[in-house]
Amino acid sequence: MRTDVWFVRFFRAAGLGLLATATAFAIAAMGATAQTAPTQAQVTFTKDVAPIFYRSCVRCHRPDEIAPMSLLTYNDARPWARAIKERVSKREMPPWFLDKTLGIQKYQNDPSLTDEEIATIVKWVDGGALQGNPADMPPMPASEDITTWRIGQPDLVIKYPTFKVPARGPDLYGTLDAPFGTAEDRYIKAIQSRVVDGSSRKVVHHALSYAVEPGDNADGGDDSGGGSGLFLVEYASGKNATFYPADAGLLLPPGRNARVSYHFHSIGEEVEAKIELGIVFYPKGYVPKHIQWSKQLGQEAATDIDIPANSIVRRDGYTRLNSAARIIAWQPHMHIRGKYQCLELIYPSEPVKTETVTCARWNYNWHTIYNYDPGVAPIVPAGTLLHVISWWDNTTNNRFNPDPKNWVGAGTGRTIDEMGFSWIGWYDLTDEEYKAELAARKAGPAKDRPATGASAALSEARP
Numbered sequence: 001m002r003t004d005v006w007f008v009r010f011f012r013a014a015g016l017g018l019l020a021t022a023t024a025f026a027i028a029a030m031g032a033t034a035q036t037a038p039t040q041a042q043v044t045f046t047k048d049v050a051p052i053f054y055r056s057c058v059r060c061h062r063p064d065e066i067a068p069m070s071l072l073t074y075n076d077a078r079p080w081a082r083a084i085k086e087r088v089s090k091r092e093m094p095p096w097f098l099d100k101t102l103g104i105q106k107y108q109n110d111p112s113l114t115d116e117e118i119a120t121i122v123k124w125v126d127g128g129a130l131q132g133n134p135a136d137m138p139p140m141p142a143s144e145d146i147t148t149w150r151i152g153q154p155d156l157v158i159k160y161p162t163f164k165v166p167a168r169g170p171d172l173y174g175t176l177d178a179p180f181g182t183a184e185d186r187y188i189k190a191i192q193s194r195v196v197d198g199s200s201r202k203v204v205h206h207a208l209s210y211a212v213e214p215g216d217n218a219d220g221g222d223d224s225g226g227g228s229g230l231f232l233v234e235y236a237s238g239k240n241a242t243f244y245p246a247d248a249g250l251l252l253p254p255g256r257n258a259r260v261s262y263h264f265h266s267i268g269e270e271v272e273a274k275i276e277l278g279i280v281f282y283p284k285g286y287v288p289k290h291i292q293w294s295k296q297l298g299q300e301a302a303t304d305i306d307i308p309a310n311s312i313v314r315r316d317g318y319t320r321l322n323s324a325a326r327i328i329a330w331q332p333h334m335h336i337r338g339k340y341q342c343l344e345l346i347y348p349s350e351p352v353k354t355e356t357v358t359c360a361r362w363n364y365n366w367h368t369i370y371n372y373d374p375g376v377a378p379i380v381p382a383g384t385l386l387h388v389i390s391w392w393d394n395t396t397n398n399r400f401n402p403d404p405k406n407w408v409g410a411g412t413g414r415t416i417d418e419m420g421f422s423w424i425g426w427y428d429l430t431d432e433e434y435k436a437e438l439a440a441r442k443a444g445p446a447k448d449r450p451a452t453g454a455s456a457a458l459s460e461a462r463p
Helices: 003-036 045-056 074-089 115-126 198-203 300-304 431-443 454-461
Strands: 156-159 163-165 172-179 186-195 204-212 230-236 248-252 257-264 271-273 275-281 290-297 311-320 324-334 338-347 353-361 385-394 420-429
Touching: 045 074, 045 115, 074 115, 163 172, 163 257, 186 204, 186 230, 198 204, 198 271, 204 275, 230 275, 230 290, 257 275, 290 324, 311 420, 324 338, 324 353, 324 385, 324 431, 338 420, 385 420, 420 431
Parallel strands: 248 290
Antiparallel strands: 156 275, 163 271, 172 257, 186 248, 186 275, 204 230, 204 257, 290 420, 311 385, 324 420, 338 353, 338 385
């Protein structure tokens, strides 16, 4: 081969190789630029995640509050990014355990995240948990102490006597009294029982407040199996305040004493337990149209709870409403092996019709009240049966279970025993009021009506 021809072929090949190499470097450089340059699709803490945290998380997740870490700033949240993703993806946080697959889905003061908000947090974590532009941060939420009154400034505050809980010993049960000091009928508009400080929060299992006649020495009121006391409100971990609907309230007669029925437990150090009761009244002389009640219902089957080792058990309780009613609120109640609870309505019709209106997973650390949105609160006829369905998980799958090898039975107080009922808030309706409210509900927009036909999904939703 002639030398000049060989050189031509060599340089042609080399030129193509250099061109290919240059092209590859250019493409790689373009790719690297695309990975590092900010894009519209990137999710950042300052612009996308912080607003979610500020709405639903930072009441607890702030310095010196009950949550284990703060989420106020990027530097606070970044080390916890993967844990945050896991908890929100499982809907373990924020603490709102309502089953979103069936029943009524509109509630007041719902802190839960939407599917879109969860997807945003997941995308933020999977994308490297970027900070973003500090100028995009929303305004810092106002400082708030979780022990402050959720009902606003009360008109009346009852300070129960301080109780010294020893460092060690059995669970303690009893009552503490203090005078209301009222001299005339007053109707309660909102009420809340609270522990005063973090130390008290650690030792108070629950505290039920009543209004009792002076000299009444009974152990409990109308929801504790005896005594003449009028039940007012319960304190339990994670439980929110009670707000009565417009033109509904509870009568506090004059001259009564406040009584708290308590359950304390020792934590290895001596603690002074301090509990207060706060009340917001309607104006003097005002009489609301309805009296609201709050009671433990559907617990007839709970007295003989029988949960063998390594088993899942279901129990059913029933309560008949003798008057037509509007149901305002529902709160499940079990102990540490509780797993899931539903409220089903059995209507007095022929043929019998049922409707599962609310179900929730149970977490003993959060005694959440689910306050129905007024537009969808159940309106039921006289004779309706409230059917409370409870499941307990006494297996190793229940991470809160202290000993799945042990049989568990019913108990009236100890945390290691079990209970099962629902707190129901409602007010009675006359037949005329029931017909009028039902007609107004049916005439309203379809999107505001309660879910129907939910009971068919119950078997699929249970644990």
